[in-house]
Amino acid sequence: MEAVIIEQNAGITVVNGRPYMNDAKGNLVPAENVRAEDKLQDETVRKIMGFARDLSAQIARFRSHTVADLGSFDALLEQEYGAKIGGQKGNRTYQTIDGCQKVQVQVSDQISFGPQLQTAKQLIDECIMEWSEGSRDEIRALVMRAFNTEKEGQINKSDLFMLLRLDIRDERWLSAMDAIRNSITVTGSKEYVRFYERDTPKDEWRAITIDLAKVSAA
Structure with missing residues (x-):
């Protein structure tokens, strides 16, 4: 019986010297039966994904080093002066002497x-039911968005917080706002690190963006 020799490389599976490609169902399809444009698309995606994985790993290492460097600086500052940098929530800003580069750490609460x-x-x-038809339509719309009635159990946090800022003196409304405040529980926090630079202290800050959706073309 002839031995089956299998080699795999970049989407190609070679069985006894004949190349195959896996389709989405896991079937081996002879490479000569795959359209040229599909092969080119496969090759292009694999090339991009290779760079993406390397870049993702590089960004992860960069973030780890950044957190470690800032943590070391904070520890040194606390040891030297007995005080921590930043506010009560942990937000803090680090800046160069010339005022042209800064790193900001912002802590965002995760709530339920x-x-x-x-x-x-x-x-x-x-x-809302007692308000006359057409009255305060903008508030009705805000409430609808806040509680996202099309998706049961879901809410829109930003619109919900907008309700808290409305100046409505109805006792039931005030009780509702108290209920909203009492419902909020901080379940954790997430830390964001942002980077900025400018040519001179008189210029506006420019963000150094590490986000493919926001990076400007060179």
């Missing part, structure tokens, strides 16, 4: 909402 939110929704619905 408790069952009090359902009470708030009921009270808000009562208010």
